[in-house]
Amino acid sequence: MKVLVIGATGYIGAAVAERLAGDGHEVVALVRDPAGSGLTGDVRRGDLREPESLIGAVTPDVDAVIHAASPTGDERVDVAAVRALISTGKPLVYTSGVWVLGRTGEPATEEAPVDPLPLVGYRPAVERIVLDGGGFVIRPGIVHGYGRGIPALLAAQAAEYGLGRYVHAGGPPPVWPTVHVADLADLYPLVLERARPGDLFHAVAEEGVPVSTIAEAAARAAGTPCARAVPWPVEQAAEVLGRPFADALALSQRVSGARARRELGWTPSRPGIVEDLAAGATEDALSEIGAGGTP
Template sequence: MAGATGYIGSAVAERLAEQGHEVVALVRPKAGETRAVPGAAEVRYGDLADPASLAGAAADVDVVVHATAPSGDEAVELAAIDALLAGGAKLVYTSGIWLLGAGTSDEDSAPDPIPLVRFRVAVERRVLGAGGVVVRPGIVYGRGGGIPALLVAKAAEHGRGRYVSAAGQEPAWPTVHVDDLADLYVAVVERGEPGAVFHAVGEEAVPLGAVAEAAAEAAGVTGGGVEAWPVGEASRDLGAAFAEALALRQTVSAARTRKELGWTPSRPGLVADLAGGSY
């Protein structure tokens, strides 16, 4: 499993191990370092930026779960995918809902990516063409991490809830709790059909005003209200591409995923988790 020490990957590795799967963690090599990874039966070393290092690391496994942070470089990503596919294992690739762009989408919708994730169109095509599986998580939250933690930090910094807004429009985020996401990966590893796309979305469209208000509550900020943060201003702090992503208004369905895999998200929603949960 690539990314077994990350926010998403660690939850997935833990759940796979709990369900009786033997997890082999792929981690970046560091001089003179050996380490254990929670949930992993074995640790192997390789770097997705060095495809030659992946051949041995991905050998003799039945499924490769790719859950690392993306480099954003299409050539690097494709080379890594080709190396991970070379051993013949089923590949489960972690993409994301930003590839779908603004508006309403489901698993059959054509990609309409924002610039930040445009590289993923070619990567998904390569994975699916080789019989791999694509998982597109919504905005991941829970366990005090993910992008919502940024909203908590910004609320604490500015004394009020804040959300990035383009043209005065309130964004909406498709979301998924990290533990529900981990459950889905187990189902995909065990039953996901080759060439399939699955959406990991628990709530289809959560208004960001409510999320920002809950983030302020999590930060211990009271009485400050909620304000829209213009995307141009946010770009100076967060970078233009990331600010654009945060300002998206999306509604994303996972109806087919739920039906085909019997996946039923059950954890608290994003607003509830911010207001009284892990943050």
């Protein structure tokens, strides 16, 4: 297949493009600045804020579209973008995230009701447009791998403060559903090849990992003198990270990824988040926030 990947230079999008190419698919990269992207091959210009540029990029030779770009934060813009992509008639895979579910106790399946955090408040509406238009939605958990994503932010925080910290809103420490970025990338071609129009899948390898354990692993990865983790009150974290993102990091979720395994044969096999952090993390984390590395 010839697949247009929106956000092909981002954390998730780059991994997806690499996986597609490895499977023998022809990748078309859609970026805002082709000349400055550093990419080779078929690279086209497009901007989520310009729906006509998206439609123009989906030429007749394109078989499917994967939207792995970061949301703009503007509901009007993001809704117009997915409507434009649906209008092309090509299969569309949209990357959402598990934060649309809100707090969960038992592992949430794809049938669970949504209760989105303010940070992703309008994302369920975008999902619905995609699904009603015959597209597909993937909801990744907390994405990790290759020293990037939110876990790298924890490592950067640990390096700065000398010990691990995790955002805490009271009660038991939260747990996070997680997925390695390479395992996540494996799911996209499976969706294109095997899923039915209107299907929704959770991309979750580990249903719920204690964030305190993740923060301890981040402290060890950062080489701190004290490889332990302490709660970071959400009010204090909000002063540094902003309230919406701090609330998201304090969210406790257990999410099931069983459907993708059962129906598509998805088999996540990369290291879990704690093992991954043990291999080391970078401090270049803040640039990932909102750049395709969050759910």
